[in-house]
Amino acid sequence: MQLLVSDASPYARWVRVVVSHYAIADIREIEVNPLENGEQLIHANPLGKIPCLILNDGEALFDSEVILRYLDNQYCKEKLFNAAELRWRHMTQFSLIKGLLDSAVALRQEQMREEEGVRSPFWTSRFEQALLRGLTQIELSSMTCGSEVTIQKMGLCCLLQYLDFRHPDLDWRRVAPATARWLLEFETLDAIEQTKPNR
Template sequence: MKLYYSDASPYARGVRVAIRYLDITGIIEQAINPLENDEAFVEANPLAKIPCLVLSDGSAVFDSEVILRYLDSEYGDDKLFGSLPSWQQQTEFSLIKGLLDSAVGLRQEQMREDEGVRSPFWTARFEQALLRGLRHLTHHGEFHTQQVNANTILLACLLSYLDFRHPDLAWQKVAPGLANWHSSFITLPAMMSTQP
């Protein structure tokens, strides 16, 4: 199997953390820049987005959520999603995934600055969603332990991405509990070995 990824992508990092945590072997990780539209990559995922997992029979699995569910079901004994049976926990997963979309959207606005087309409206909207969402998770989430599951992996990758790409956001001020949890979670070997 082959995983297309980039070091900076928080979605791809979530999948790479899961591969290490579940101790899955036999996946070759190929770093690419999705914006370069490599022919084999675009053939595998017409959306030209990473992560994208190409199976041994040549078929492709994407996006990050489907890859995580695939790996968990085929190799992980449901360790990642099995511990999240309630609709509330599934909704928490959607919230974290949506916050990743906001963080990456905010990054795209930064990149548009060079073209002189950065939107103050969308910049503020992404920032507000991030701060609202993290505040919500601080009050309603269950992120007080070292438990490793799909939600904690993705949340840790999101918070590390915010520190990496959006250090001025100061998310720690609205979510101090998450900041404590994150500083401990990132010491896990699977997190350490996938740092951008």
């Protein structure tokens, strides 16, 4: 199988962390720049977005959540998206991380619009506020508790390291100091180290 990714994409990294953590050997990563609209990506995903997983029979799976659920089903004994007692809370936590990734990437797009002189102060502030509110909620939740490596923790780590990379001025640690302490420990996980963007 081929996994179309870009080194800096936090969505792709979430998938790559799972591939690495569960030592899934059947996947070959292919680096693409989605903004170049390469033939292989556009053919596999008309949205032109990564990550995109091309199965051995040619069928393409996207977006990141679908790929993560597929890997969970095929390789992780459905441990990551399990039907536990707290299933709905865990799914909402998953959606919160995914939504925060959307805000972080949209904020990045606003930065890029600066070069075109069309950056919107309204949307910039709205994305920043959503990120800070979301991280405040995570700080007060139990998401980072325990030593189990969950799908939420893997996504959260990708989000926080992406914020440090693209939005170092956001100062998220001010609203989430305990989460920042948790990150220091979690980011030493092999799968996190091994998927670090080359910058």
